Amino acid sequence: xxxxxxxxxxxxxxxxxxxxxxxxxxxxxxxxxxxxxxxxxxxxxxxxxxxxxxxxxxxxxxxxxxxxxxxxxxxxxxxxxxxxxxxxxxxxxxxxxxxxxxxxxxxxxxxxxxxxxxxxxxxxxxxxxxxxxxxxxxxxxxxxxxxxxxxxxxxxxxxxxxxxxxxxxxxxxxxxxxxxxxxxxxxxxxxxxxx
Numbered sequence: 001x002x003x004x005x006x007x008x009x010x011x012x013x014x015x016x017x018x019x020x021x022x023x024x025x026x027x028x029x030x031x032x033x034x035x036x037x038x039x040x041x042x043x044x045x046x047x048x049x050x051x052x053x054x055x056x057x058x059x060x061x062x063x064x065x066x067x068x069x070x071x072x073x074x075x076x077x078x079x080x081x082x083x084x085x086x087x088x089x090x091x092x093x094x095x096x097x098x099x100x101x102x103x104x105x106x107x108x109x110x111x112x113x114x115x116x117x118x119x120x121x122x123x124x125x126x127x128x129x130x131x132x133x134x135x136x137x138x139x140x141x142x143x144x145x146x147x148x149x150x151x152x153x154x155x156x157x158x159x160x161x162x163x164x165x166x167x168x169x170x171x172x173x174x175x176x177x178x179x180x181x182x183x184x185x186x187x188x189x190x191x192x193x194x195x
Contacts (some may be wrong), residue, residue: 007144024064025072028154028193030057035191037078042182050094054082059193061154068123068148074110080086093172097164099134107132110140136167149192158191 037052038063057076062069084173085091109130116125124145131140144158163183164171171181 024062026061026063026195030055030063030076031153031192031194036189037191038188039083039185040188041185044180048085048090048181050083050085050090052078052083054103055191057191058195061193066118067121067181068118068154070116070128071110071113074127074129076108078106080104080106084165090172097134097169097172103133103135108140114141122146123148131162133167134169136169138162140165153192153194155190155192157184157188159188161186165172 035055037055039052041048055076055078057074057161059074060072080098081095083091083094083098084191085094109132110127111129112127114126114128117123122145124143126141126143128139128141128185132139140160140162142158142160144156146154146156148154148159161184164185171183173180173186
């Protein structure tokens with residue numbers, strides 16, 4: 001009797017495993033220089049913009065029968081001293097504020113994804129993760145949209161705002177304090193990940 005019960009149980013488990021949707025995890029890397037990351041801010045004199053020129057990252061993505069099912073891991077790093085405005089004085093003020101000698105990188109690590117919606121090759125959601133700037137960390141929730149280009153590539157983009165003081169950064173000043181930058185900055189990003 002026990003042998004028959006074990007056989008039935010094995011058949012049931014095998015059948016469940018066969019019918020369960022398979023999720024395949026695949027690792028993607030941020031593609032070469034196929035990315036943009038712009039930082040936009042204000043001052044009492046004029047608005048300003050800088051762009052990150054060296055960004056690296058990886059993403060572990062889950063795919064199922066209906067396409068993209070979720071993100072397991074995402075890590076993105078920006079080399080602080082490769083954030084460029086085209087103006088030497090502004091660059092140096094930024095590098096001082098970011099303490100680039102002690103903290104050469106800005107890092108983002110995914111904690112979870114919520115409100116993930118997929119429709120064909122399009123997807124959107126909110127990514128909550130730990131953002132580390134100048135050695136200080138804060139938990140940020142970032143809305144994003146994306147598109148699966150093909151089996152080997154996907155694009156993801158979004159924008160979000162943060163306050164420099166959240167990371168212990170004093171908004172830079174210049175011209176003997178007559179130019180003062182605003183505390184809030186907006187980051188706009190578009191990344192292409194591929195296998």
